[in-house]
Amino acid sequence: MLHNPKLDKPATKWWxxxxxxxxxxxxFCDSNGDGVGDIPxxxxxxxxxxxxxxxxxxxxxxxxxxxxxxGYDISDYRAIAPEFGTLDDFDRLVAEAKxxxxxxxxxxxxxxxxxxxxxxQAARASREVAEHDYYVWRDPARDGGPPSDLKAxxxxxxxxxxxxxxxxxxxxxxxxxxxxxxxxxALRREIYNMMNWWFDRGIAGxxxxxxxxxxxxxxAGVFEEGPYLHEYLQEMxxxxxxxxxxxxxxxxxxxxxxxxxxxxxxxxxxxxxVFQFNHIVEGWDPLHGKWKPKPFDLVRFxxxxxxWQATLADDGWNSLFLSNHDLPRQVSKYADDGTxxxxxxxxxxxxxxxxxxxxxxxxxxxxxxxxxxxxxxDQFRDVETLGNYADAIAQGITPDEFIAGANANGRDxxxxxxxxxxxxxxxxxxxxxxxxxxPNHSEINVKADRAxxxxxFAHYRRLVELRREHPVIVHGRYVPFAEDDPAxxxxxREMDGTKLAVIANFTGAEVEFEVPEAQSGRGxxxxxxxxxxxxxxGTLSLAPYEAVAVLMAGS
Ligand code: GLC
Ligand code: CA
Numbered sequence: 001m002l003h004n005p006k007l008d009k010p011a012t013k014w015w016x017x018x019x020x021x022x023x024x025x026x027x028f029c030d031s032n033g034d035g036v037g038d039i040p041x042x043x044x045x046x047x048x049x050x051x052x053x054x055x056x057x058x059x060x061x062x063x064x065x066x067x068x069x070x071g072y073d074i075s076d077y078r079a080i081a082p083e084f085g086t087l088d089d090f091d092r093l094v095a096e097a098k099x100x101x102x103x104x105x106x107x108x109x110x111x112x113x114x115x116x117x118x119x120x121q122a123a124r125a126s127r128e129v130a131e132h133d134y135y136v137w138r139d140p141a142r143d144g145g146p147p148s149d150l151k152a153x154x155x156x157x158x159x160x161x162x163x164x165x166x167x168x169x170x171x172x173x174x175x176x177x178x179x180x181x182x183x184x185x186a187l188r189r190e191i192y193n194m195m196n197w198w199f200d201r202g203i204a205g206x207x208x209x210x211x212x213x214x215x216x217x218x219x220a221g222v223f224e225e226g227p228y229l230h231e232y233l234q235e236m237x238x239x240x241x242x243x244x245x246x247x248x249x250x251x252x253x254x255x256x257x258x259x260x261x262x263x264x265x266x267x268x269x270x271x272x273x274v275f276q277f278n279h280i281v282e283g284w285d286p287l288h289g290k291w292k293p294k295p296f297d298l299v300r301f302x303x304x305x306x307x308w309q310a311t312l313a314d315d316g317w318n319s320l321f322l323s324n325h326d327l328p329r330q331v332s333k334y335a336d337d338g339t340x341x342x343x344x345x346x347x348x349x350x351x352x353x354x355x356x357x358x359x360x361x362x363x364x365x366x367x368x369x370x371x372x373x374x375x376x377x378d379q380f381r382d383v384e385t386l387g388n389y390a391d392a393i394a395q396g397i398t399p400d401e402f403i404a405g406a407n408a409n410g411r412d413x414x415x416x417x418x419x420x421x422x423x424x425x426x427x428x429x430x431x432x433x434x435x436x437x438x439p440n441h442s443e444i445n446v447k448a449d450r451a452x453x454x455x456x457f458a459h460y461r462r463l464v465e466l467r468r469e470h471p472v473i474v475h476g477r478y479v480p481f482a483e484d485d486p487a488x489x490x491x492x493r494e495m496d497g498t499k500l501a502v503i504a505n506f507t508g509a510e511v512e513f514e515v516p517e518a519q520s521g522r523g524x525x526x527x528x529x530x531x532x533x534x535x536x537x538g539t540l541s542l543a544p545y546e547a548v549a550v551l552m553a554g555s
Contacts, residue, residue, distance in 0.1 A: 105205040
């Protein structure tokens, strides 16, 4: 390998030591009683986030949208959805957040637009207008049917016929989300102009929705990480990102350790980080995917996360997360949302936040919110769940079986309203929420958790603070140990003679853990979810979901 002097010293950026917080605006806080969260609601809760200590908010889409996919279907990239507020509200959010040291990272959804976007309305009316080529059209097959049997992610065919133009368009996710044709340079120009327009309003970056799809070669059937992807990301960087002190995170369901550095290698001039899902998909059935989860296997889970730490050890940067608006609540999925909810929520946070990378907290995670459980299909709202329900029933799956799968791995169960208090509708709204509030808000809510010095919030706040205080957490080398232990997640972080050891029991049973010779020693306990430990030596008897982080002495 050629020596690259740029990689010798890690350039420190503000987001290396910062923690991100994802807001799903529909479910965060409703200021006007219409049952839908909104931007004034977010502004009213900024002090909660300031207390948590986060550096930036990843705001899921707030743009104008028919909300077929809750905003991941944008009809006007330069307007705010009326139910979320106005551009003035947005500008106020940026200013109020900035006054609290918090940046606003917007969601950039440009693999597709909404079918209600003016571009698509023009495109579907005539082949002669410039906008027609902003989308992906193909002639019907010989029998008049769709050009291929490609299925849409949210159910049904990925192709929809438009009689006015006699062609099918591609909707990789759903017919309401027609794919934009990135092969068209004028379309790319429109997108870069729009990105710069938001940067000029003072945003701190973009989270880029399914960005690995934009370089697709439709005719070759290559969608993920297609042949044009990196050319476009480099062009985007030149035209919009270069020279700005912002952060970018690209979402990719396909990115692997082999391709990660193509996105976020420091000399690539593309993105700062990727949201990769290898550790998530590890828990799914290879054939039936997320609707059929496999039993959790800690050794395999560790192997994936350890390997990503190794891949991005010296170049690129990891994003750290277990939950988001597309995934189950982490305490329900990976730990115990019953007896040991508080301890196990803290344990998961400890393991994730002390790795190398930028951690992301999904709203409500900081108080240990759990997955909602629904019993009837009419309680679900998500286009993915409802679309797949129709397909599943047609294939002979019973409604009860489907609902069990949806409760475990569907997206709605983590999208129920933020639980601010034990009162009516959890303090989220004065009206009727767009999706039911989890009944456990009487017990699990911000007010109660924050009043408890041993609450989940206090633990998260400490983790966020530790990252800002200890360079070893930001830049230290990640060294896993006890990799084959089926119950314990353990690693050290090392830098300039400083060492931080993290040991966590991933089970609800007490376990005996033999500290390896090389990791033994005494130090200062930075964080624990049971009694503090300052000695890591010999055999430790770890309580259920116990997690401890010790800064080793003499190091
Ligand atoms: C991303 C979003 C998800 C959305 C999909 C299509 O995966 O996170 O919520 O449905 O892209 O935009
Ligand atoms: Ca509202």
